[in-house]
Amino acid sequence: MELKEFFRSCPRAALAFSGGTDSAYLLYAAREYGCNVRAYYVHTAFQPAFELADARRLAAELGAPLTVLEADILACPQVAANPPDRCYHCKRALFTRLWQAARADGYEVLLDGTNASDDASDRPGMRALGELAVRSPLRECGITKGEVRQRSRQAGLFTWDKPAYACLATRVPAGTPITAEDLRKVEAAEDLLFQKGFTDFRVRLFHGAARIQLPRRQMERALFLRYDLLEALSPLFDGVFLDLESRDERM
Numbered sequence: 001m002e003l004k005e006f007f008r009s010c011p012r013a014a015l016a017f018s019g020g021t022d023s024a025y026l027l028y029a030a031r032e033y034g035c036n037v038r039a040y041y042v043h044t045a046f047q048p049a050f051e052l053a054d055a056r057r058l059a060a061e062l063g064a065p066l067t068v069l070e071a072d073i074l075a076c077p078q079v080a081a082n083p084p085d086r087c088y089h090c091k092r093a094l095f096t097r098l099w100q101a102a103r104a105d106g107y108e109v110l111l112d113g114t115n116a117s118d119d120a121s122d123r124p125g126m127r128a129l130g131e132l133a134v135r136s137p138l139r140e141c142g143i144t145k146g147e148v149r150q151r152s153r154q155a156g157l158f159t160w161d162k163p164a165y166a167c168l169a170t171r172v173p174a175g176t177p178i179t180a181e182d183l184r185k186v187e188a189a190e191d192l193l194f195q196k197g198f199t200d201f202r203v204r205l206f207h208g209a210a211r212i213q214l215p216r217r218q219m220e221r222a223l224f225l226r227y228d229l230l231e232a233l234s235p236l237f238d239g240v241f242l243d244l245e246s247r248d249e250r251m
């Protein structure tokens with residue numbers, strides 16, 4: 001099935017919109033193929049500020065209506081405890097909230113940006129999507145991540161080369177309870193690295209310290225700036241470590 005056919009059969013839908021590459025292209029395609037679509041962004045402590053800014057920008061550029069919903073995700077005990085299947089409980093809670101808002105606005109179909117490259121066996125959250133009858137047009141139409149980027153570039157979307165960005169909760173080791181303060185520290189640390197020109201990295205918590213994971217090509221720069229990084233990050237963490245196994249080798 002082609003996306004055009006999907007939206008011909010689904011002329012009115014709500015879209016779970018993160019501001020990332022996949023949901024951005026899906027919002028564009030829905031508008032392009034005449035779907036009456038409204039984007040819904042759920043704002044929680046797990047999303048850094050730039051994600052909401054990107055979502056607002058893309059929706060404005062496409063002329064798409066956007067609703068921002070607030071959700072206290074840490075009030076969900078199964079999420080805050082951070083078990084190995086935290087993503088399942090998180091998706092279940094967030095998409096239940098999305099469904100409530102969408103149905104209140106008269107929508108009976110809820111979409112998300114899962115694509116054909118996403119491995120269901122490695123994503124507990126996809127089980128929650130299935131249980132809640134959320135449709136994934138990119139996946140249903142066999143569109144991979146690479147195709148999404150290519151089509152997004154052709155469409156002129158600024159998100160076409162946006163790096164994948166897992167939520168801030170992934171920076172906390174499974175089994176370690178998640179706190180708003182830890183998330184604030186991680187977001188502040190990653191903001192600082194962005195400002196210093198680093199890209200496609202992670203700052204992960206490690207027994208109260210920050211473990212920085214970088215692409216191989218950026219390690220030399222991190223060592224060159226080590227004193228700057230220590231001065232900036234030491235007030236936030238008990239220690240600052242550079243992971244010598246690069247992000248390239250982990251992916």
